[in-house]
Amino acid sequence: MQPHTSTEPVETGRQPVITRWRLFTFSPVGPREQVEWRGRMFRVDGMPEMWEPAFGRTRFWVRLVEVEG
Numbered sequence: 001m002q003p004h005t006s007t008e009p010v011e012t013g014r015q016p017v018i019t020r021w022r023l024f025t026f027s028p029v030g031p032r033e034q035v036e037w038r039g040r041m042f043r044v045d046g047m048p049e050m051w052e053p054a055f056g057r058t059r060f061w062v063r064l065v066e067v068e069g
Helices: none
Strands: 002-007 017-025 034-037 040-044 049-051 059-068
Antiparallel strands (some): 002 017, 034 040, 040 059
């Protein structure tokens, strides 16, 4: 897991904080799945990317989003 970006509107009142993360994994993850990590729930944002090297294991790069507020 790696943090990517965070959006915090400056308007008054209750506003959501949207945080985007990147997940690198060997396990396939679908575009409509959710991922739990350290007690936090993230949803997959878009289609996961797959990298199949000539030698070694297939890797997946997944964009995640977490919305608070």
